[in-house]
Amino acid sequence: MAQRSMQMGMHTEKLSGKTQQRFFSPTEEENFLYPDGYDVDFNKRAEFDAGPLSPQEINLKLRELMGQGNGTIVMHNPGAKHSVAVGLLQRLNLHIKGSLGYFGCGLIDGPNISISGRVGWSCAENMLSGRVVIEKNAGSTFGAAIRGGDLVCKGDVGARVGIDQKGGTILIGGRAGAFCGFMMQRGRMIILGDAGKNLGDSMYDGTIYVGGKIAGLGVDAVEGEMTDLEVQWLERKLKMYGLEAPNGVKNLTKIVAGKQLWNYDNLEPTEKKIVL
C-alpha cells in the first residue's frame, strides 16, 4: 500500500501552503454516487445467516453481497456480535433481524439500516450519512461523534448520547441517560422522553429538543426559542420515523449553547505578548 502511494508521488509532494487548486466544473459532473462504490440495485435482494460467522466474516460477507449487486440485504442471527455492519460507504438497504453488540454500524456513509432488536455501546459512531433505525433500546454513547445522517432509537438509550456530535440528527423515542450532548458541536438531538442530568454539558453549538422532563442542564446549556421553520422540520422528521412528541412539537423544550464557554482563543493575546 505504501508503495502504491509512493508511486503516486504522495510522499514527495510539498505540503506547505494551505490552498490546493482543483479545476472542476459543476456542469461537467452529474454523478450521485462515489466513483468506487459497488453498483447495487435496491430490487436485488439477498439474505444470509450471520450466526456461524465471526464479525470480520460478517463484514466481508456484506461486501461480497454488495459486489454481486445486491442493494437489499437481510442479516439473520447477528447474535449481538460487536463491530458488525461497519464501514459501509455507499447506498444499501440492510435489515438486521436481531441485536448488535458494541460499535455496530460505525463509520458508515450512506446506507439505510434497520435493526429489529437492541444495540450496545457506541452504535453508529462517526456515522457520516444514511439512516440507522433501532426498534428497541440502545446502550451508552449512542451516536458518538456522529457527523451526519439520521440515527433513530425508538426505545430508551444510555448515557452520553451524541457525545462530541458534529452533525446529523439523533432521534430517541424514549428516555435518555445523563450527559447527553456532551461537547456537542453541531447537529440536532431529539429526545421525546425524559433526559438525564447534565444535558448538553459544555456544548459549543447544535440544538437539543426534549419532550419529557430534564433532570438538569449541564454547564453553558440554556433554553432557546423555537422558530416556525424548526417546528415544520421537527414535524416532518418525526413523521418520517412514525414518532410523535408527547405534548406536540411546539411544546418540546429547546436547548442550545449559551456560548459563555467560547473562550478557547483567550490565551492567544497573552501568548503573543510573551513571544514579543
Added chain:
Amino acid sequence: MSTKTQDVDKFIKDAAGLDTKREQEIGQHIGYRYDVNLVPDYSRITPFLEQYIEMMGWDDLNWLEDVHMGYEEGRPAIFDRNCNGWVTIPPELKLPEDQQGRDMLARELLIKFQMSKKHPLWDLKRAYKKF
C-alpha cells in the same frame, strides 16, 4: 455565527468580520460565518437534490441538512469534510439572495464535487484503500 449577522452578504463585504471588542482585540472572528443551526426549508429544494435523495433511498436531505453556504476570505465557499477544506464558489456563479437558497446551491455543488474523480479523496482512496 449567531443572530447578530442579518446581512447575508456580510462576510463577502467584510472578510474579516470583526464585530465585538474581543474579536477586534485578537484579530480573529469567533465562531462560524453562518448559522450552523439553520434547518433547511424544503420548499426550496432543487430537482438535482430530489434525484440524489431518491437515488440514496432517503426521504429528506439527510446529511446535507448540515451543509450550508459559508464564507471564507471574503468569498462564498462550502466546507467539504471529505478533504477537510473550503471549496470556493466560482465568481461567475450567481448566488441566490437569501441563505436558504444559497444552502441548497451549496448542497448541490458539494455532491457534484464529492462524487467527481477530480476530488482529492479519489486520489487518497486509490493510494490507501484496503478493499
